[in-house]
Amino acid sequence: MDRSGEDRLTHWIRNQLQKQNYDRIGDDGAILPSGPEWTVTTDQQIAEVHFPKDLPPRLIAGRLLAVNLSDIAAMGAVPSLALLALSCPSSYDVKDFFRALIKECGRLDIELAGGDLARSPELSATMTLFGRLQPSSNWLRRSNARPGDCLWIGGPLGQSAAGLRLVQKGARLQANSVVLPDQLRRATTGLEIEARRAIRMHLSPRPQLELGLWLARRPRVGAIDISDGLALDLHRLCRESQVGAEILAEELTMEASLTRLCQTIGLDPLATVLGGGEDYVLLFSLPADTGPPSKFGCRRIGTVTEGREVKLVQAGEKSPLGATGWDHFHNG
Amino acid sequence: MDRSGEDRLTHWIRNQLQKQNYDRIGDDGAILPSGPEWTVTTDQQIAEVHFPKDLPPRLIAGRLLAVNLSDIAAMGAVPSLALLALSCPSSYDVKDFFRALIKECGRLDIELAGGDLARSPELSATMTLFGRLQPSSNWLRRSNARPGDCLWIGGPLGQSAAGLRLVQKGARLQANSVVLPDQLRRATTGLEIEARRAIRMHLSPRPQLELGLWLARRPRVGAIDISDGLALDLHRLCRESQVGAEILAEELTMEASLTRLCQTIGLDPLATVLGGGEDYVLLFSLPADTGPPSKFGCRRIGTVTEGREVKLVQAGEKSPLGATGWDHFHNG
Numbered sequence A, B: 001m002d003r004s005g006e007d008r009l010t011h012w013i014r015n016q017l018q019k020q021n022y023d024r025i026g027d028d029g030a031i032l033p034s035g036p037e038w039t040v041t042t043d044q045q046i047a048e049v050h051f052p053k054d055l056p057p058r059l060i061a062g063r064l065l066a067v068n069l070s071d072i073a074a075m076g077a078v079p080s081l082a083l084l085a086l087s088c089p090s091s092y093d094v095k096d097f098f099r100a101l102i103k104e105c106g107r108l109d110i111e112l113a114g115g116d117l118a119r120s121p122e123l124s125a126t127m128t129l130f131g132r133l134q135p136s137s138n139w140l141r142r143s144n145a146r147p148g149d150c151l152w153i154g155g156p157l158g159q160s161a162a163g164l165r166l167v168q169k170g171a172r173l174q175a176n177s178v179v180l181p182d183q184l185r186r187a188t189t190g191l192e193i194e195a196r197r198a199i200r201m202h203l204s205p206r207p208q209l210e211l212g213l214w215l216a217r218r219p220r221v222g223a224i225d226i227s228d229g230l231a232l233d234l235h236r237l238c239r240e241s242q243v244g245a246e247i248l249a250e251e252l253t254m255e256a257s258l259t260r261l262c263q264t265i266g267l268d269p270l271a272t273v274l275g276g277g278e279d280y281v282l283l284f285s286l287p288a289d290t291g292p293p294s295k296f297g298c299r300r301i302g303t304v305t306e307g308r309e310v311k312l313v314q315a316g317e318k319s320p321l322g323a324t325g326w327d328h329f330h331n332g
Helices: A005-018 A057-075 A094-107 A159-168 A182-187 A192-203 A209-216 A230-241 A256-264 A269-275 B005-018 B057-075 B094-107 B159-168 B182-187 B192-203 B209-216 B230-241 B256-264 B269-275
Strands: A038-046 A078-088 A111-119 A124-132 A150-153 A172-174 A177-179 A222-226 A244-248 A281-286 A299-305 A310-314 A317-320 B038-046 B078-088 B111-119 B124-132 B150-153 B172-174 B177-179 B222-226 B244-248 B281-286 B299-305 B310-314 B317-320
Touching: A005 A094, A005 A111, A005 B230, A038 A057, A038 B078, A038 B124, A057 A078, A057 A094, A057 A124, A057 A209, A057 A222, A078 A094, A078 A209, A078 B038, A078 B124, A094 A111, A124 B038, A124 B078, A124 B124, A159 A192, A159 A256, A159 A269, A172 A192, A177 A192, A192 A256, A209 A281, A222 A230, A230 A244, A230 A269, A230 A281, A230 A310, A230 B005, A256 A269, B005 B094, B005 B111, B038 B057, B057 B078, B057 B094, B057 B124, B057 B209, B057 B222, B078 B094, B078 B209, B094 B111, B159 B192, B159 B256, B172 B192, B177 B192, B192 B256, B209 B281, B222 B230, B230 B244, B230 B269, B230 B281, B230 B310, B256 B269
Parallel strands: A038 B111, A078 A111, A111 B038, A244 A310, B078 B111, B244 B310
Antiparallel strands: A038 A124, A078 A124, A150 A281, A150 A299, A172 A177, A222 A281, A244 A299, A310 A317, B038 B124, B078 B124, B150 B281, B150 B299, B172 B177, B222 B281, B244 B299, B310 B317
16 A cells, blocks of 8 residues: 555654554544543754754754653653654654654653654754653642742753853764864863763753652642743742742852853853753742752752742842843844 | 743733633643543644745634644544644744634634744744543544445545645735736636635635534544545555545546636646645545535545555546655655
8 A cells, every 4th residue: 555755754653653562643633541630741942943953863852852851840740642743854864863752752651642744944843742640749830839938949050051052162962972173172171071061961951850750749849940041930930929039149159160161161150050041950949848858969049038029149139130041032 | 020022922822811711821831621531633834834934924823723623623522722832033923823823712612721932034833732522422533444434525625735826826815805916817817716715725724623523423433634635645544444445536526616727727636636635624434324414515435445455436447546645755
């Protein structure tokens, strides 16, 4: 029986999925397993907007999955099903993309359940990812922060922004090593490890799924993932919860080597932590008497306050903190 | 409190939604109402791939919703929730897009429940649409066709392909009237009504939701929506059901005026019906003793057979029918 090129590709994808005992593709819509409570998110990755055009397809697949996983982590859910809308040039190595995506989905027990394929001049990929609530768990909500809660971040910030700057200056990941253009290599002598970590963190972010699940077993956690920068995402958390916040600059300091790397490539360390974005680290509020286990490497950075103001405390001085993160619609 | 441009836009969208008593936006993921059985589909619309760049935003919004609704119709479900991933240039009239989308969603009781916004050089929009199964209904499946069933289409085919050809030649919809370039206007004299209908059908397809719901109340219906052409989508239906088919060319004839329009713009009528695509009409199989009510304007076009061959019967002669519809991945 005849197959179109699109159908041959779909058939190949389906075969790969069947090896993992998944088979939900084949109808106009995917039927969701009934029973659990579902959350769903959608995020896109577009060439030259979210990543340089020459990034290997498998890295883009990983990044697309990671940014969506980070939303599921921020809801406190277990990822479960994914849909993919992909458009790309005819010369694109689609199979490299799908092999990586299917492998990584398999590792996390996520079923690729359907999608849409089209040709276009530049790669554009949109994933829709479903998560389920675990037994005895509660959704993490942006509206759950209360005055008196402590504010936490799931790990250090600013690495991804430094990585982005390096990538913009021509740094690339090849296999497992980082290739830097000559000038950049000279400038970052002695900071190779830090540069490599920053680029990896930018290209292959690690969503905090386990932390999300731990938080979801608490009764009332306010949470958001830091995708557009701490300052902007903190404003969003506060707005949904109708509260204010004070955060401490001294709790936001970078490791010395990352500070040096930032200075070398022309980034202000504090501004990078506050506004760099794409950290994919959770920002969350917990009642003052609790804190996450140390294995997660979280940091307490401040407190939730009455009122609606967001302030930065620096050497004892409080100043208003603007929503100065990354903004796709700053002309809007 | 500060808001970024993206947040201002999200806030405006949320306000529009709240006027319809919808408010599911605000977290990293949307929480689905629990209870019913869900189906979900995703489809994209990309400038210069699926529509000309100068198409008004509200028409693109309508088309994006329509192509997704057609998948939900082909599952026999009621549309319920939508997510949107949109990227567009900074000059784009996003509000025109959202006003139309929210209005049309409201009319159909569909809640816009979340999404993702980004800037990009060309418009690209991906919708994820959820549908619920009605009580006493069954999912329509591509795998449900059985030998002996009759094959039906939900309405005439080929109009959309004629409309596409007219649009490619410069025809446009302005307000409610069609504007044709001079040469095209002269060529189609006497066929204005047909030309307008074809362009409308192409730009604003009408998904067959009611027909889908009627079919879902039957016990075993094979169904697919014709998006890539009758021939290709019939092959897909047969493949999933592991059956063959015979369809009758005489049941696929166009209205005389559409035939004349096709000939005028250089389209072969039968090839257009078989391979034109983007009809967004349902193709379905029913046991031989039943048929849909005449109000739906369906046509019986052939039968499901044993074996795996798809054949076209023309003046009593049977010939193999290839999967010759529209194919995004013909080089794949």
